[in-house]
Amino acid sequence: MIRDLELSILEILFNDSRTTPAQIAVMTGHSEEEVTAVIRSLEAQKIILKYPAMINWDRVEVDQVEAVIEVRVTPQRDEGFDAIAEQIYRFDEVSSVYLMSGAYDLMVTVKASNMKRLALFVAEKLSTLDHVLSTATHFVLKKYKLEGVIFEERRQDERLVISP
């Protein structure tokens, strides 16, 4: 039961993190106190980490380039990939790090104000790290969809306004 509520809350907040505990209480048929307690517990467990907005930066006049970098590394004894991953994700330029199966080990996304800065970061910081064997940098040209959200949705509500 509590698990159902947790999943409902996560689904609702994932869709719109502005939804208030009072609104969630109405939507799920639980009390506001109960909902607030569950949210606190989800935060304490680091299940909910943050409440960001999803922004299409392409539509904002800012200088920013993004690249996806395939990184091959040598895993370390006892630490596996975690220690080297940490060495990478601590950089402010790095916006995400995934451990991957397949031809490379870590997928790193990096943001910088221009292409040169980004290239230098990879050349000087990333590829020089101990245990990094190789990198392959792919610049992001356009984002179409992120976390289920289509960035330039052309589809509108075309339903008849009244139907039986």
Place this chain on the structure above:
Amino acid sequence: MNYDRVLNSRVAQVPPSGIRKFFDVVSTMKDAISLGVGEPDFTSQWSVNDAAIYSLKQGRTHYTANAGLMALREAACDYLESRFGVRYDPKTEIFMTVGASEGIDLSLRALVEPGDEVLMPDPSYVSYSPGVIFAGGTPRPLVTRNEDEFRLTPQAVKAALTPRTKALILPYPNNPTGAIMEREHLEAIAEVLRGTDVVVISDEIYAELTYGGKTHVSFASIPGMKERTITLNGFSKAFAMTGWRMGYACAPAEILSVMLKMHQYTIMCAPTAGQYAALEALKAGRETDYAYVKEMVRTYDRRRRIMLDAYKQMGLSCFEPRGAFYTFPCVKSTGLTSQQFAERLLMEKKVACVPGTAFGESGEGYVRCSYATATDKVIEAMARMKEFVQEIRRV
């Protein structure tokens, strides 16, 4: 040319849908929020669209068997068995229709002879009564009430039975009320029908959309009822596929073969691309344990609760609907009729709902508000309706 002499008077005399007039007004208003929509705001899954596109690329642009693709009939029969516990034979007891709407029409024309009576709950979906008249019969609306949560009662059915009663239309989960009939309620209806030759046309198009821990019970699953039941269902509501116009009719072979004969002569077969789309919807559903359907149901349920909570705050009484995607609040306490309420709400607050009277006389005093609309719009519409009701009460 004397058109009055040309046109079939029985058909010509049926008034146009009460929804039509309202539609014309709403469609001229740009920024109105419409709670008047009777179809999902979700779009069909892309894999479903893709299956239809692929079928076209494969050149599958021909007729199928009159009853529809055998693979689709088999999949639909498996679906009905696994979801609702009713088993039909894909060879002789099911065929694919152009929406469940075609199934309603064919059922009535297969059964009704001039002078026959067809029972149906009132308020109900707008097509039943005209369908009976088109078939030459007489509609017998059975009043359902708020205090019964708009269920059809066995007493009402029993009192209306005459030697001319040919069929009973059982449309649950119900449009416009959102009412459902649970097993015990269906069993009580079945008890009244046992020993008669009354056929039940069970329109179960909203079967997947039930809330509050209730699951749909198919009338044909009630012991002894399958032999007298035509089960109508389709893909429009369960899989958000209204525009595909894909439905199916199931019945004992003796009834179904007569319906199929009309389908053969008038329609030939349901659109082929639509059949491939429908097949994909069922396959994907089975493989994912109906994740897409369940996600829609969870979303609808939240909006349903938002509306019910809002009515409580407004002081409008509303029974808790557990099916379809409609709420049916009572607006009598505002002193307005259904029509006045809907018109003024639209003009003053730009929120469209449908007067209950569009669904039958006993819809007076109620309006139908659909929650098949984005959650933020539902919230905004409820805020506006609250203002409206407060302003009415202040005067």
